Amino acid sequence: MIKTFKKVLVSLILGLVTICVFGEYRQVFAQSSHLFRTYKHEVPQKLPETPEAIAEGKKTYEKRCWYCHGIEGGGDGPASKTMFPKPRNFTRNEYKVRSTNFGSVPTDEDLFRIITSGIEGTAMPFWSTITETERWQVIYYIKTFNEQFKKESAPKVVSVGSVASTPESLKRGQELFKEMKCFECHGEDGRGNGPLTVALQTEWSMPYRARDLTKAWNFKGGNTIEDIYRTISTGFNETPMGSYLDKLSDEDRWHIAHFVKDLSNDMASDVVVKVKLFEGDQLPSEPLDENWNKATPVEIPIAGQIIAAPRHWMPSVDAIMIRALYNKDEIAFFVEWDDSTNKQEEIFRDAVALQFPTKIPESLKKPYFAMGDSSGAVNLWSWKAYWHEGFGQIVEAPEQEPGTVSELNAKGFKSVITQPTESQNITGKGIYQNGRWKVVFKRTLKTEDAKRDIQFEIGKLIPIAFAVWDGSNSDVSGQKSVSSWYYISLEKSVPKTVFVYVLIAVVMGASVELWFVARLRRFPPKFEEE
Amino acid sequence: MAYKRRKFLLIWVITAAICLFLFLKYVSPKVFQVLMAKGHPMPTPSTLMMWYMIMGVLAGLVYATTSNQKFADFLGFLLPDSGPKIKILLQKLLFVGFPVIVGWFVYTWSIPGAASPVELRIQHPTLPQEFEKLDNPFRQADAETQRKCIEEGKILFQTYCRPCHGSKADGNGPFANSFRLRPINFQDPGTIATVVDNYLFWRIKEGGPGLPTESTPWDSAMPSWKDDLKDDEIWKIIMGEYDTAGVMPRQREKLE
Numbered sequence: 001m002i003k004t005f006k007k008v009l010v011s012l013i014l015g016l017v018t019i020c021v022f023g024e025y026r027q028v029f030a031q032s033s034h035l036f037r038t039y040k041h042e043v044p045q046k047l048p049e050t051p052e053a054i055a056e057g058k059k060t061y062e063k064r065c066w067y068c069h070g071i072e073g074g075g076d077g078p079a080s081k082t083m084f085p086k087p088r089n090f091t092r093n094e095y096k097v098r099s100t101n102f103g104s105v106p107t108d109e110d111l112f113r114i115i116t117s118g119i120e121g122t123a124m125p126f127w128s129t130i131t132e133t134e135r136w137q138v139i140y141y142i143k144t145f146n147e148q149f150k151k152e153s154a155p156k157v158v159s160v161g162s163v164a165s166t167p168e169s170l171k172r173g174q175e176l177f178k179e180m181k182c183f184e185c186h187g188e189d190g191r192g193n194g195p196l197t198v199a200l201q202t203e204w205s206m207p208y209r210a211r212d213l214t215k216a217w218n219f220k221g222g223n224t225i226e227d228i229y230r231t232i233s234t235g236f237n238e239t240p241m242g243s244y245l246d247k248l249s250d251e252d253r254w255h256i257a258h259f260v261k262d263l264s265n266d267m268a269s270d271v272v273v274k275v276k277l278f279e280g281d282q283l284p285s286e287p288l289d290e291n292w293n294k295a296t297p298v299e300i301p302i303a304g305q306i307i308a309a310p311r312h313w314m315p316s317v318d319a320i321m322i323r324a325l326y327n328k329d330e331i332a333f334f335v336e337w338d339d340s341t342n343k344q345e346e347i348f349r350d351a352v353a354l355q356f357p358t359k360i361p362e363s364l365k366k367p368y369f370a371m372g373d374s375s376g377a378v379n380l381w382s383w384k385a386y387w388h389e390g391f392g393q394i395v396e397a398p399e400q401e402p403g404t405v406s407e408l409n410a411k412g413f414k415s416v417i418t419q420p421t422e423s424q425n426i427t428g429k430g431i432y433q434n435g436r437w438k439v440v441f442k443r444t445l446k447t448e449d450a451k452r453d454i455q456f457e458i459g460k461l462i463p464i465a466f467a468v469w470d471g472s473n474s475d476v477s478g479q480k481s482v483s484s485w486y487y488i489s490l491e492k493s494v495p496k497t498v499f500v501y502v503l504i505a506v507v508m509g510a511s512v513e514l515w516f517v518a519r520l521r522r523f524p525p526k527f528e529e530e
Numbered sequence: 531m532a533y534k535r536r537k538f539l540l541i542w543v544i545t546a547a548i549c550l551f552l553f554l555k556y557v558s559p560k561v562f563q564v565l566m567a568k569g570h571p572m573p574t575p576s577t578l579m580m581w582y583m584i585m586g587v588l589a590g591l592v593y594a595t596t597s598n599q600k601f602a603d604f605l606g607f608l609l610p611d612s613g614p615k616i617k618i619l620l621q622k623l624l625f626v627g628f629p630v631i632v633g634w635f636v637y638t639w640s641i642p643g644a645a646s647p648v649e650l651r652i653q654h655p656t657l658p659q660e661f662e663k664l665d666n667p668f669r670q671a672d673a674e675t676q677r678k679c680i681e682e683g684k685i686l687f688q689t690y691c692r693p694c695h696g697s698k699a700d701g702n703g704p705f706a707n708s709f710r711l712r713p714i715n716f717q718d719p720g721t722i723a724t725v726v727d728n729y730l731f732w733r734i735k736e737g738g739p740g741l742p743t744e745s746t747p748w749d750s751a752m753p754s755w756k757d758d759l760k761d762d763e764i765w766k767i768i769m770g771e772y773d774t775a776g777v778m779p780r781q782r783e784k785l786e
Binding site for chain 1: 598601605609625628629630631632635636637640641646647648684685688689690692693694696697698702703704705707708709711737738739743747749753757
């Protein structure tokens with residue numbers, strides 16, 4: 001008897017485990033949100049600053065640092081030509097992340113933190129990979145580039161207190177953001193689009209961009225509340241970001257820091273953009289439509305196009321957010337990205353493009369992600385900001401002008417063809433608002449031109465890729481920010497039959513269980529008495 | 531040896547299986563994060579999880595059936611008798627829980643979910659014949675020339691390769707996040723340390739578009755540099771690249 005029980009039990013449990021694991025297996029793969037590194041605050045015990053340490057530091061510097069920072073520390077190393085922001089010039093005191101007063105040099109610990117953590121959004125990598133000794137040595141060598149380090153032996157360190165984040169604090173912070181004219185550079189919504197930003201240049205003709213405060217991942221020197229407070233207090237040397245140590249009380253600086261922290265967001269990225277079934281007659285066709293909130297946003301990191309010459313080493317857009325909805329006839333995409341200005345020129349215009357394969361791939365092979373190839377064509381949906389005639393003019397795209405959409409096909413960079421007028425099926429509209437472009441694309445799920453147009457199918461993984469142009473950054477054609485392939489998936493609605501299945505399963509589960517227990521009671525396992 | 535009665539054996543086996551599940555799901559990602567010094571948890575792959583769970587449950591059953599007494603105790607838990615209150619509570623819980631769990635799995639299984647994209651990175655396609663024959667002209671040069679080439683190569687690497695592959699050749703350049711198939715970490719001993727100079731020469735020159743078609747899907751974002759870099763520059767980059775990454779190319783076997 002016991003043997004039968006054993007068999008039944010083993011098969012039952014095995015079945016359960018299999019079901020359990022397959023349920024798990026079907027979970028959608030989500031991209032890790034840990035794309036960006038964090039600023040590390042801990043600093044170990046310092047080494048003595050001896051001539052030997054400096055000499056050792058020189059060796060490390062000339063092995064690892066000089067390619068960007070220059071052999072004499074001038075920030076003009078040979079590799080700096082493919083970089084923006086440019087590497088730090090150590091002969092000047094343009095140190096940004098400091099715990100010291102504005103205009104002072106940073107402490108050794110400040111430098112240690114930066115070297116250990118690197119700076120996100122720039123070419124500066126994290127050097128936690130070299131020993132602490134090497135890091136201290138290289139710091140002592142870097143300090144020799146600037147005399148100021150010798151004069152200020154013990155720079156004053158700004159103290160850090162703390163104020164809790166409350167609704168009142170946020171409100172006060174918002175008022176101060178206005179009062180202190182933070183918005184003049186950082187913009188009203190903090191997107192780095194203030195009126196001064198575009199015009200700002202230092203006397204060395206280096207353009208400085210105000211930080212986009214909504215992108216937490218790009219904050220220099222960390223994005224914790226203490227880091228933001230420190231930046232507001234100490235400012236960034238040799239940039240328009242001054243110190244507010246004397247202009248604001250300690251408490252007020254905390255209020256602003258809380259407000260800035262509240263403005264900032266982490267990048268919520270994913271590999272699959274889920275396209276929800278929209279319940280309503282008409283899909284939203286306006287960028288400002290409230291219904292877009294019903295779609296799940298996915299933010300996608302993008303980088304300069306460096307696949308084919310002319311390569312774009314210094315892109316100004318690093319992320320694009322996408323949402324999508326569909327109904328039984330149509331599909332609509334809503335893309336947003338930050339751009340500090342909507343200034344346009346005849347050639348250099350703000351634009352965005354969505355890229356799909358012309359046919360949903362049946363195998364794992366997709367067309368080449370950079371505009372397809374001879375074996376796989378792509379369908380491009382392009383939107384360009386409105387530009388009015390007037391050669392050489394630089395104008396802002398008027399708000400009431402929706403821009404122009406067009407549909408193209410490509411089989412590689414060199415063979416791009418605009419579709420004939422009768423095959424242009426997409427509609428679209430863009431609007432620039434507070435430092436952010438918002439663009440809607442719309443098309444029917446199926447078209448008559450199945451050869452050139454992507455035909456959307458429910459439940460399939462459809463590759464999608466993105467490109468963004470920033471006219472004010474002289475982006476045009478190949479000079480653009482791009483992504484690799486992502487996917488969209490038109491979600492099926494949950495059929496009512498699912499609940500019937502569940503009910504059947506529960507009943508079956510319960511009856512198997514009852515049968516099992518009943519049998520067990522009838523033939524209880526016997527104990528062999530010793 | 532007298533057998534010690536364990537009336538809660540069934541519960542212990544179930545608890546062990548749940549603990550195993552929780553370990554695989556929540557603890558192990560953290561453990562591997564620390565062990566592999568990553569900035570993010572390392573989730574257990576679902577197929578691996580399936581096998582571990584099956585093995586775990588089977589081990590529990592094997593244990594429960596090592597003797598007839600043990601197995602009698604194992605099943606005996608389900609029999610009605612005047613046990614402690616906790617036993618009756620657990621019995622009820624099991625009784626209700628089983629159908630509910632079955633129902634839940636059927637539900638999660640049958641609701642339509644988005645499929646996960648399958649993307650594989652298959653390393654090391656075969657080096658084409660025409661690249662096999664080439665030789666790095668600078669590897670045989672005198673020490674002084676080699677040093678110069680490495681330095682020139684490093685400058686080129688830092689200028690053109692760094693945006694993706696990073697200053698340290700660790701695949702963490704500022705553009706790296708944007709390519710789903712991340713740029714390769716050359717410091718990893720399983721990458722460039724396992725191939726010869728020629729292989730890198732082929733990859734740099736032809737890039738992703740030059741990968742053999744029969745081995746798709748290649749989602750590589752590696753550009754083709756044949757139009758923009760001279761052969762000498764590529765050889766130098768390779769030397770600089772190995773030096774930056776701190777690894778050596780594979781040595782060709784010498785035939786006796």
